[in-house]
Amino acid sequence: MALIGISLLVASVVYVVIRPPTWLPRRLSTWFSRLIAGSADRSASSSRDSNIPTIAEPSAHDDDGVPAVAPSTPPAKPSQQMATPAVPDIELMPPPPRPSPIQPPTPTIEESESPTTPKALKAPASAMPPPSFTISSDKPSASMLPPPRPHPQPPASASSSMMPPPPPKPPTLAQFPAVNSAQRARGPAPNRGPSGGLVPAGLAPPPTHSSKPNKPSRQVTLDPGHSPLDWARISGPNADLRGLDPSSPYLRVTPSMLKVMTGRKGKDAWMALNGKVYNVTPYAAFHPGGIPELMRGAGRDGTQLFGEVHPWVNYETMLTACLVGLLVDEPTDANVLSEIDQMD
Numbered sequence: 001m002a003l004i005g006i007s008l009l010v011a012s013v014v015y016v017v018i019r020p021p022t023w024l025p026r027r028l029s030t031w032f033s034r035l036i037a038g039s040a041d042r043s044a045s046s047s048r049d050s051n052i053p054t055i056a057e058p059s060a061h062d063d064d065g066v067p068a069v070a071p072s073t074p075p076a077k078p079s080q081q082m083a084t085p086a087v088p089d090i091e092l093m094p095p096p097p098r099p100s101p102i103q104p105p106t107p108t109i110e111e112s113e114s115p116t117t118p119k120a121l122k123a124p125a126s127a128m129p130p131p132s133f134t135i136s137s138d139k140p141s142a143s144m145l146p147p148p149r150p151h152p153q154p155p156a157s158a159s160s161s162m163m164p165p166p167p168p169k170p171p172t173l174a175q176f177p178a179v180n181s182a183q184r185a186r187g188p189a190p191n192r193g194p195s196g197g198l199v200p201a202g203l204a205p206p207p208t209h210s211s212k213p214n215k216p217s218r219q220v221t222l223d224p225g226h227s228p229l230d231w232a233r234i235s236g237p238n239a240d241l242r243g244l245d246p247s248s249p250y251l252r253v254t255p256s257m258l259k260v261m262t263g264r265k266g267k268d269a270w271m272a273l274n275g276k277v278y279n280v281t282p283y284a285a286f287h288p289g290g291i292p293e294l295m296r297g298a299g300r301d302g303t304q305l306f307g308e309v310h311p312w313v314n315y316e317t318m319l320t321a322c323l324v325g326l327l328v329d330e331p332t333d334a335n336v337l338s339e340i341d342q343m344d
């Protein structure tokens with residue numbers, strides 16, 4: 001039995017040697033290459049020799065630039081595995097070699113190689129955060145508040161994490177002058193108008209010649225039918241209230257003639273105003289100031305007295321129907337002689 005077993009073993013080995021299967025060479029080649037690469041990396045880490053490190057570097061380059069498949073396939077083979085076909089290696093690569101050889105090269109790349117590719121790789125890696133910030137900042141809605149916080153917080157580190165930023169305090173003006181200040185005015189406000197009395201001040205209009213003096217009224221209560229409107233009705237344009245014959249012309253009244261017309265003793269009251277003589281008897285009952293006041297000017301020239309009481313009253317219009325004549329000087333001897341000469 002032992003001989004039979006040995007003979008079968010020998011026969012199988014001989015058969016494999018004579019007619020090796022198609023997959024056997026490729027399998028052996030990959031196995032040898034990986035074995036050599038592993039030994040090379042370990043030797044390279046300990047001591048840098050000539051042949052082994054050169055094999056490890058190209059594999060590292062491939063790992064960096066291209067994902068997973070690139071590193072094992074192309075460059076590591078050409079030097080020693082020229083005879084083996086490199087095409088089918090892609091299918092066999094995944095299982096064994098990845099873990100051990102690939103991890104070491106990535107750190108070595110950053111350390112040893114700075115010339116070409118790393119710059120391009122580092123740039124995108126470092127550029128990652130900026131895009132994230134920009135995305136968050138582009139959102140104008142509620143997400144805006146959190147991102148901007150970090151910026152304002154450093155300056156306002158003393159303040160707590162309260163959301164409402166330092167609310168601009170409305171300028172509160174202190175009362176000036178203060179309530180208890182001596183600069184505050186005390187007592188009544190200054191006089192800015194005529195309400196204070198007769199003293200004109202401020203914006204009050206200046207006193208005019210026609211303004212009434214601020215005196216208590218002395219007007220009397222007139223009897224019914226004796227209002228100013230009643231007087232205007234009965235003293236119209238065609239009225240004749242002179243107390244004379246309607247056919248008589250206007251008289252030349254001398255002061256001696258005027259003096260007896262006082263309203264007493266059955267006579268009318270005549271009054272001279274600015275050179276004209278009026279019979280004020282019909283008007284006496286319509287005089288707002290009363291009859292006694294009006295009679296103060298009867299039988300004489302009442303111009304000054306009239307002006308002192310109510311210079312604004314238009315007496316000429318009111319007493320047109322009462323006009324007697326003109327006040328003239330007393331005739332003297334010289335005047336009588338002159339008049340005779342004129343008659344001749």
Ligand code: HEM
Nearest residue numbers: 217218219288289293294296297302305306309313315318
């Ligand atoms: C010269 C003799 C006169 C005297 C002393 C005299 C006196 C007065 C007095 C004291 C008043 C009251 C004033 C007041 O409101 O407190 C008055 C009012 C009046 N008198 Fe005579 N008066 C005189 C002649 C006349 C004459 C001849 C007329 C007119 C035609 C006249 C027409 C008036 C009028 C219309 C008022 C009312 C004035 C107003 O309401 O503003 N007065 N008078």
